[in-house]
Amino acid sequence: MAVSAPGSGVGHEDWLVRRLLRHPVRIVPLGFLVAILLGTGVLMLPPATEEHRYTPFVTALFTATSAVSVTGLVVVDTPTYWTPVGLVMITVLTQLGGLGILTGGTLVVLVVARQLGLRTRLLVQAETAEFGIGDVRRVLLRIGLTMLVCEAVMTAVLALRFAVGYDYPAGRAIWYGFFHAVQAFNNGGFSLYSDNLVGFAHDGWVTLPLAFGTIIGGLGFPALFEATRGWRRPGRWTVSTKLTVWGSLVLLLVGFAVLLAAEWANPRTLGPFGWEGKALAAFTQDAYIRTGGFNTVDVNGLDEASFPLLIALMFVGGGSASTAGGIKVATFFLLAFCIWAELRGEPDVTVGRRRLASASQRQALTVALLSVALVVAGTVTLILLTEGVSYDRALFEVTSAFSTTGLSTGVAQTLPSAGQLTLIVLMYIGRVGTLTLGSAIALNTRRRLYRYPEEQPIVG
Template sequence: MRRLLRHPVRLVPFGFLVTILLGTGLLMLPWTTSQHQYTPFLTALFTATSAVSVTGMSVVDTPNYWNEFGLLMITVLTQVGGIGIVTGATMVILVVARRLGLRSRLLVQAETAEFGIGDLRRLLLRIAGLALVCESIITVVMTARLWLTYDYPFARALWISVFHAVQAFNNGGFALYTESLIGFSTDAWVIVPLAIGTVVGGLGFPALFEAAREWRRPSRWGVATKLTVWGSLTLLVAGFLGMLVIEWANPRTLGIYAWHDKLLVAFAQDAFIRTGGFNVVDVEGLEEESYPLVIALMFIGGGSASTAGGIKVTTFFLLAFVIWAELRGEPDVTVGHRRVATASQRQAVTVALLSVALVACGTVLLILLTEGVPLYAALFEVTSALTTTGLSVGVAASLPESGQFALIVLMFVGRIGPLTLGSAIALNTRRRLYRYPEEQPIVG
């Protein structure tokens, strides 16, 4: 344990692994299922991993297979996985001991990617407050709608609202309806709060707090906040317009709605695509031209230090600025009159290339392990698992055990991050006291 604490980043995958195994054990118990039978180990492991990694992918019919206790366990695992194992543990330390030690602060820094150590106490309180406020607002609005409009009993409406509020803010994607949120696709009082909660949870805590603090002067935002906020807005608009153009006349998706409902459904589905996991249209009914768009948005994901997955918005747009600077022959990469450190550029390239390699290898592996799975379906499922999105074209439930286990590994790696996993396995803090002569090989 002392060796682990010397490099706190190693505790991140360890903490998630322990939580997944504990969740698996609990979900295997007979009183978590509707039929009061023991759940097979692989099914419980898949569900626990999906919940802790805030993916939302499932190999069983979630609302019918699990009873209230099982669904409560999924809710708890999703909340813990979304906020972060280490962050949650440090919150407990903060409440009990009223103080944070240096090691605890380092652990939270490894999980939240916070820029400094001194503000961790305030950061943790803000994270807890933001999660509570956001989930409470969603719960109140959705409860009132289900109770007053759909004649749900109040207790049932409250439980459904709490479950979906936790899933939305944490970008989980589990739903208490077999067809996810398709039944509420044109009800703005239900899907708009969930969509907004998904976007807020997926922006990232550092970017949210800095943007809120300096909302009158966006020019003072840091590079990470600018890339996250403006990049997320750009992706939302691009996904919304792309969904409208491609799916406007598709009778299996937007084609059955009036024009104003098409706008609402396209907005909600666009918000859920990047890591939310809910769907308000039939994903299997999308046009073939929509799959590259959806896969690209899932691959990019949300903001850094957020409940979302993917390579992150900051990584994607930072690489875009790197390419632009190289094409123009600029010696430095600049964003908003700030020069981006070389180390950040290397991290962005590493994350992107590792993720591309994992998607490619995972797709090939899934095709080899499963006979008859089309390439686009395998690519979609692998990308959804690695980016912890949870959308599915109906392949996951029909996969053999080897294919399901492959998705489990991808969800785990996708939650802790390729760079974090690599650092945890091969962390090297030694600094060389010398540098080799420089040479410029021919590239291209």
């Protein structure tokens, strides 16, 4: 259908909306950018800081980007720098970023108007790409219900524990429980404690609910819905759900075993704990690694052998269409199956009894290679811009920013403005997604009516 240009009888606003609807995925990067800029403006105001003075632009921009991208990286001490106004803004931005600007906006439309037009459905489909337009209303309602139930349960458990176990007043216990519940489900990682969750490493009533909330939020709504609906027949799950659920379980178990073994005798992390404390701290930290952002052990105290594990798990991230970042679990294991099929000389890549489409293979390869390129470029840039930062620490910080994890060795707080801006760009790209951003930039999908002759060049 042709689109009328301004001045041809169609209003400029209507013309712009129709242009956007031709490629609704373009709205996603724009929506996050608007949220970041609005959050930056609020966080710059004096009432948002304890010292009641204007926050520097880069500090406010970094914090807003970290919140919207549900990363959790900080350049200032969260509990001492921000007032309740600033903390509430961070909570709102985290909720919007985790749930999705468009998804959250449509949930508001559903609650207020109780109706959903085709135009809004097209916009939301840019984020819930796994579902058809006719399923969007049902999907959004289930997303909203899942979010409310998970965060309410975590808030209740944490508030009760803070009130009974730590003698917090009722109001403070509820606020602390709610803040951390929102951060956990949305894989944010901001904390109201200067040492994050290190002080609660022995307390399973605090760390376990947050760990399970992080896992649920990081699975992704498509995989979570299908797995809960068809839990009795996992063999009938789609390939995407199988790769996400079973892949997440494999990564969780492998990460737990390696982290426990590497840190078992480390006096700066798990060494002083009993075996139960070691297991608890290792499991919860493992659950937070892939995008949760919380830490129950001192990251700077980790053994050098643990850093490659953390970097790899952060880079993989969580499930598709989830609050997690990274290249996604399904992407990682899809590439693993491609490699396995190639090594065996198989003509097709199969998972279970399903042949994977070549388009999906190209998509996974594109996402992985673009992500590697961004991480390498970001690491080199950070090293060039900052004196005294080692390669492994720079790689860790860049991977954490790009995968929207939020774990940090403290490098972010010592970076100059140029280095912090580098991490801001990586957090934004990591949240929007390399493929989504590329699709948003591309104007049209080209279709050729012809194909060139095939040739097989030498590889390797």
